[in-house]
Amino acid sequence: MTERHVVSWIAAVLIFAGPLQATADEIDDQLQTIATCGPGGQGSAAAKQAALELVDSGIEILPRLLEAMDTDNILAANWYRTIYEQVTRRELKKTSPQFPLQSLRDFVQDAQHQGRSRRLVLGLLDRLDPKFRDRFIATQIADAEFRNDAITTLLKQGDEFQEAGKTDSAARVYETAFRAARESGLIQTTAAKLKAIGREVSIIDHMGLVIDWHVLGPFDAPGKSGFDTVFPPEETVDLQASYAGQNGRKISWKRFRTTDKMGSVNLVTAIAPVEEAVGYAYTEILSPCEQDVQLRCGADDNLSVWVNGEKVFARRQWLNGTRLDRFTAPVHLKSGQNTVLVKICQGPQHKNPAVGNNWSMQLRFCDKDGASVGTHSALPEISEKNVE
Known part of the structure; x- marks a missing residue:
């Protein structure tokens, strides 16, 4: 049953059921009863009874109901939201509705509350205090929800x-x-x-996108074997070394700086158009301080990432597509220099020959809100023969 169907079913139960009275002293217990419901019908009968009584209690339950709505329990949240809708709808029909306006404003303005609930209350305030939205929204550039x-x-x-x-x-x-x-x-x-x-x-600096790399490849990786195969860069990064690549071709590291405005690295251009292969990208970045950050990345087809020699991310997923911030992983950066190694696998030709074999990656370091953490490139030099 979808969330929409669950909400509709709950609403029907509350509309057609007879009124049941709940005293003010029972409100917290009833909210807690709903909070304990779970999958497979766990606690559903008790939650239904509590919801019926809460709906009949009136607008005085609103502040405590809103606090209860800060929950990760989807079933409980559906009950709370339906109670909220029933109670507010009934109050709005009165000649002189008595809503706790300041409590509603305070709830919307408190970023500790769940965004979905805050938006729900803001919609109610649009009817009760139409000028509030514009005043509120104009000040919320630091609020993740608004x-x-x-x-x-x-x-x-x-x-x-x-x-x-x-x-x-x-x-x-x-x-x-x-x-x-x-x-x-x-x-x-x-x-x-x-x-x-x-x-x-600079969009690049603002988002913390990494655009300066040394790239290496392609290594041969038939039958989607590249993800599990350990190639030399995973053991030691030697920017002066050369290796036997796909089809016996000699390969070595070469510099590549993407010009894509969102930091996407086209490996078909940077390395070669290939099938069933592995490429590597290596860089070094400077962090202004020791800090815990987010690595956000994506690749076509899949990728693994090492930061300061520690594997911090790996995802085996073929026909993947590079999308901004598709994957996120926590990373600890040292103050000063940090090394970053990325392994990007390329799969076989798409079953539809008309579909090109894209091969790309995108990577950045940011805070939990997606803002730059002040890192910048410290790409080491390699011999001129390898630079492109």
């Missing part, structure tokens, strides 16, 4: 300044939006608006 809404509002403000010929004011607003942006679409949109008025910003 950041994109705030940035969209800033962009509209910047556009108005630009249309009025106030270029400096537009630039200040766009720059504020750019610094706050974490979602790739908004980052690119904001950067484009700044570029249009002569202000250049």
Whole structure:
């Protein structure tokens, strides 16, 4: 049963069931009863009874109900949301609804609460206090849940300044939006608006994308064997060394700096168009301090990543496709120099000959919100014969 069906079923139960009274002293116990329900019907009868009584209690349960909605229990969350909808709908039908407006505002403004519940309450406030949304959203560029809404509002403000010929004011607003942006679409949109008025910003630096690499390959890896096969770079990275590659071809490390605005490395260009092969990318980065960060990466077909010699990520997945931030892993960076080795496997030709064999990777280091952690390239030099 889908979540939508569960919610509909709960709503039907509450609408057609007879009223049951719950005293104020029982509210917390009833909320806790719902909190213990689980898969396979566990606690469902007791949860139904508690929900019926809570619905009949009235608007006074709202503050405690909202607190209970901060749960990872999907079944309990469905019960709570349906109770919320029934209670608020009934109150709105009254001639003089009595909602705890300040409690609702406080709930929406508290980033510790779940985003889904905060948006639900904001929708209610749109009816009760129509001016609240604009005042609230305009201040939320640091709030993970409402950041994109705030940035969209800033962009509209910047556009108005630009249309009025106030270029400096537009630039200040766009720059504020750019610094706050974490979602790739908004980052690119904001950067484009700044570029249009002569202000250049670096998407690469803002997102912590790694674009400078030494690449090596292809090694032969028939039958999707590359993921499990240990090739020389996994034992020692020697940027001056040469190896026997696919079809007996001599291969060596060569420098490659991607020009893709989102940091994607096209390995067909950087190494070669191949099938059933393995390539490596190596770099070194400087971290401004010792810090715990997120590695976010993706590749076509699959990849493994070592940071400072420790394997921090590996995913065996073929016909994968490179997508921004597809995978995330926690990584500890040392203050100063850190080494990064990436292994990227390429599978056989797609069963449809018309589909090209893409081979690519994308990698960045950021904080939990997706912002740069201040790393930058410290790519070591190799002999000129290997540089391309």
